[in-house]
Amino acid sequence: MQLKDLFYKISLLATSGSMSTDITNLTMDSRKVGPGSLFVAVRGTVTDGHNFIATAVSQGASAVLCEEFPAETDPSVAYVRVLDSARTMGLVAANFYGQPSQKMKLIGVTGTNGKTSVATLLFRLFRGLGYRCGLLSTVQNQIDDQVIPATHTTPDVITTNQLLTQMLTHGCTHVFMEVSSHAVVQERIAGLTFAGGIFTNITHDHLDFHGTFDNYIRAKKGFFDQLPASAFALTNVDDKRGLVMLQNTAARKETYSLQTLATFKGKIIADSLFGLNMLVDDKEVWFKLIGRFNAYNLLSVYGTAVLLGEDPAEVLTLLSGITPPPGRFEQVVSDDKIVGIVDYAHTPDALQNVLETITEIRHDDEQGRQPQIITVVGCGGNRDAAKRPIMADIACRFSNRVILTSDNPRNEDPMEILEQMQAGVSPVDYKKTVTIEDRRDAIKRAVSMARPHDIILVAGKGHETYQEIKGIKYDFDDHAVLQEAFSERGNQ
Ligand SMILES: CC(=O)N[C@H]1[C@@H](OP(=O)(O)OP(=O)(O)OC[C@H]2O[C@@H](n3ccc(=O)[nH]c3=O)[C@H](O)[C@@H]2O)O[C@H](CO)[C@@H](O)[C@@H]1O[C@H](C)C(=O)N[C@@H](C)C(=O)N[C@H](CCC(=O)O)C(=O)O
Ligand SMILES: Nc1ncnc2c1ncn2[C@@H]1O[C@H](COP(=O)(O)OP(=O)(O)OP(=O)(O)O)[C@@H](O)[C@H]1O
Ligand SMILES: N[C@H](CCC[C@H](N)C(=O)O)C(=O)O
Ligand SMILES: [Mg+2]
Numbered sequence: 001m002q003l004k005d006l007f008y009k010i011s012l013l014a015t016s017g018s019m020s021t022d023i024t025n026l027t028m029d030s031r032k033v034g035p036g037s038l039f040v041a042v043r044g045t046v047t048d049g050h051n052f053i054a055t056a057v058s059q060g061a062s063a064v065l066c067e068e069f070p071a072e073t074d075p076s077v078a079y080v081r082v083l084d085s086a087r088t089m090g091l092v093a094a095n096f097y098g099q100p101s102q103k104m105k106l107i108g109v110t111g112t113n114g115k116t117s118v119a120t121l122l123f124r125l126f127r128g129l130g131y132r133c134g135l136l137s138t139v140q141n142q143i144d145d146q147v148i149p150a151t152h153t154t155p156d157v158i159t160t161n162q163l164l165t166q167m168l169t170h171g172c173t174h175v176f177m178e179v180s181s182h183a184v185v186q187e188r189i190a191g192l193t194f195a196g197g198i199f200t201n202i203t204h205d206h207l208d209f210h211g212t213f214d215n216y217i218r219a220k221k222g223f224f225d226q227l228p229a230s231a232f233a234l235t236n237v238d239d240k241r242g243l244v245m246l247q248n249t250a251a252r253k254e255t256y257s258l259q260t261l262a263t264f265k266g267k268i269i270a271d272s273l274f275g276l277n278m279l280v281d282d283k284e285v286w287f288k289l290i291g292r293f294n295a296y297n298l299l300s301v302y303g304t305a306v307l308l309g310e311d312p313a314e315v316l317t318l319l320s321g322i323t324p325p326p327g328r329f330e331q332v333v334s335d336d337k338i339v340g341i342v343d344y345a346h347t348p349d350a351l352q353n354v355l356e357t358i359t360e361i362r363h364d365d366e367q368g369r370q371p372q373i374i375t376v377v378g379c380g381g382n383r384d385a386a387k388r389p390i391m392a393d394i395a396c397r398f399s400n401r402v403i404l405t406s407d408n409p410r411n412e413d414p415m416e417i418l419e420q421m422q423a424g425v426s427p428v429d430y431k432k433t434v435t436i437e438d439r440r441d442a443i444k445r446a447v448s449m450a451r452p453h454d455i456i457l458v459a460g461k462g463h464e465t466y467q468e469i470k471g472i473k474y475d476f477d478d479h480a481v482l483q484e485a486f487s488e489r490g491n492q
Contacts (some may be wrong), residue, residue: 003063003078006038006092009080016069017078021062022173024074026096026158028089035446036059040089041067045209049085054301058242061304065089076444090157090190101166101193104172107304108179108189109171110223111200111236113350115178118198122176126393128318129310136160136177139326139463140147143170174308174467178187189223196307198228198300199235199245208384217241227251234309235384237262252395254307256299258292264303269293273331273339273361285316290329291357293350327462329354334486337452339371344462345361346407348390351459355398358455365453374446375461377455378407378439381417388417389424396429399457401449404435405442407460408468410470439467447485458482 004019024036024067030052033039039056039063041049053070063078064070067085082088087294092357094101107122109115118140123135123142135142138153148163154177155163169174179197183189202220210216216435220329224233224245234250235355238259255262269284276287276295280302287298305315324330332340341358345351355375364372379388395402399402404421406414414437423431436442456476466473 001096003038003080006128006283008095010088012080012082013305015079016073017063017075019078019193021078022095023062026089028156028158030056030059030481031264032058033061035062037061038063038092039067039123040085040348041351042086042089043067043199045082048468055289056288063137065092072279084187086187087190089151090187090192091297092191093158094191094193097161097165099193099438100161100168100280101175101191103168104164105174105195105286105308106192106193107174107198107308107482108183108192108223109176109194109198109200109300110184110220112347113345113353114200114205114293114300115180116344117175117294117297117325118200118300119178120208121297121319122174122304123321124322125305125315125318126174126176128322130313132170134163134170134172134174136163136175137177143167143172146170152183153178153180154188157192159186159189160192163368168390179193179223179459181216182209183218184222185210189226194227194231196232196234196304197249197251198304199224199233199239200296200300201239201349202241203238203347204390205389205485206258206384217244217487221245223364224249224251224421234263234300234303236300238296242307245259246267254303256296256303258299260296262307264299266295266302268292271295271360277317280316282311283313283316285320287320287484288323290361291353291361293353293357294324314340325463327464327479329357330462330479332482332486334447335490338447338450338486339455340447340454340482340486341457342462342482343457343459344390344464345459346461348394351377351391352394352398354457354491358457359398361457369453369454371453372402373398373457374403374449375399375459376403376405376439376442376455377445377457379421379460381412381414383410385417385420387418389400392421392424392433393429395459396425396432397485400432401446402429403446403475404433405439406437406467406469408464408466409470410468411470412468439476439478443481444480444485444488447482447489456482 028040033056040059141148229250231251237255255265267279467476
């Protein structure tokens with residue numbers, strides 16, 4: 001494709017060299033440049049892509065998109081200067097790939113918690129309704145049954161356009177994607193045309209990246225500000241910021257709620273270890289998912305399907321049979337009836353929700369003994385440190401025993417992270433906590449502490465199959481380790 005066609009309807013500040021140059025691929029990484037490449041120089045959090053323009057040119061780049069021309073330009077290379085190269089890259093990528101997002105129904109899900117759950121439930125529901133579907137999520141990307149590993153919650157905009165093109169070729173009519181706040185700020189959704197946007201909730205997370213809670217809210221809202229008038233914006237009005245999200249959107253405003261008047265209204269009748277019994281728009285339904293937070297997820301999925309023109313009764317029938325996504329409130333039960341729950345709760349709000357749910361659904365055993373709640377939890381390294389003491393405190397407040405352990409220490413010292421968590425434990429709770437750096441040992445200790453009917457929550461890693469320590473990802477799977485510990489217990 002010629003360079004000028006890539007910039008169709010995009011405003012430019014200046015150009016140098018031929019706009020008829022043929023472009024065969026796009027990249028923002030100088031290490032992936034070759035002849036025919038348009039190299040996009042993006043300012044990052046660690047370095048500035050503009051520092052790599054010369055390297056890209058020496059590797060054969062045919063053109064460069066940047067915010068500042070380099071002091072020396074190569075006459076055989078075309079240069080294009082714009083105000084914001086990250087944003088422009090999104091628009092260029094959409095042109096390069098032929099606007100795949102406009103040829104399908106692309107639905108974005110944003111919020112602190114619930115994005116993977118909602119996107120995955122929508123993907124499964126719409127496949128059940130008979131459509132070919134795509135999924136872009138933290139756990140994995142999917143084109144119907146074909147699984148493509150995911151590196152981010154929201155991929156970079158070039159990868160997204162590539163994946164959407166593959167989905168289109170496969171015949172996908174509906175694609176569900178997570179929209180992280182990082183992605184909005186870094187323009188990873190620029191140029192995508194959404195048919196709908198969903199807001200789940202907003203609570204404490206990622207303040208390391210956004211600086212303040214207001215900036216974090218603004219980042220999430222940025223997604224709705226970008227929606228076209230043809231789209232719908234579906235928000236959770238029970239969240240304090242639910243309506244804020246829709247303040248400046250051009251999209252059609254729709255709401256869901258468990259507490260107040262809304263386009264889609266739900267009510268929990270019963271919540272147990274076996275599932276949720278709810279009224280959805282006055283129809284009674286049983287779901288296999290557990291917990292109040294899943295009542296919200298189900299309601300947003302139901303609302304989205306109805307807004308996309310599906311039959312409400314058929315949607316509810318299919319949703320009632322759907323099982324949880326991997327690592328979201330997944331249960332493993334030992335032979336002697338200890339209940340293990342593996343859950344991806346890695347934020348204070350998620351941890352509290354999951355523990356509240358466990359507290360609500362636990363029942364005294366046959367001898368009238370109240371089961372203990374034993375929580376194993378850690379906090380990620382090179383991530384928001386402010387949540388560490390808060391999460392330890394929440395774990396203590398809702399559990400009988402707490403084991404503080406590691407969760408992807410990355411490049412930080414695991415013991416320092418644990419000390420920051422310990423700082424949140426109030427003196428009355430000291431006695432119920434132990435700190436065990438090694439996650440496998442921590443899970444095994446929890447199992448050795450448990451008695452039949454006790455509930456062990458292993459929080460934070462969910463579907464993850466690794467423990468990342470100093471740049472190396474070691475095999476680690478909470479579900480498998482829990483199962484291993486249960487069978488060792490059975491053999492004793
Ligand atoms: C903090 C963050 O979001 N970083 C993302 C960002 O990287 P960066 O800003 O550090 O980039 P940089 O290293 O400064 O480089 C700037 C530019 O120079 C280029 N470069 C760099 C070196 C070189 O030799 N040549 C070269 O061209 C880079 O390709 C880049 O374009 O842009 C990269 C390219 O898109 C991302 O891969 C990277 O994600 C990192 C790996 C990451 O861990 N991101 C996490 C925090 C993240 O995005 N998480 C959210 C989910 C959060 C949630 O809701 O839970 C997600 O959507 O996944
Ligand atoms: N609607 C919800 N409200 C609050 N907590 C939720 C909700 N849905 C799920 N959770 C909790 O949050 C955890 C993470 O859920 P999920 O993976 O769906 O969120 P996410 O927004 O995709 O997270 P990430 O930012 O890592 O992509 C779950 O394991 C569960 O504990
Ligand atoms: N999307 C989140 C996932 C955190 C999962 C947790 N296990 C951790 O490693 O901190 C992040 O990258 O911040
Ligand atoms: Mg996710």
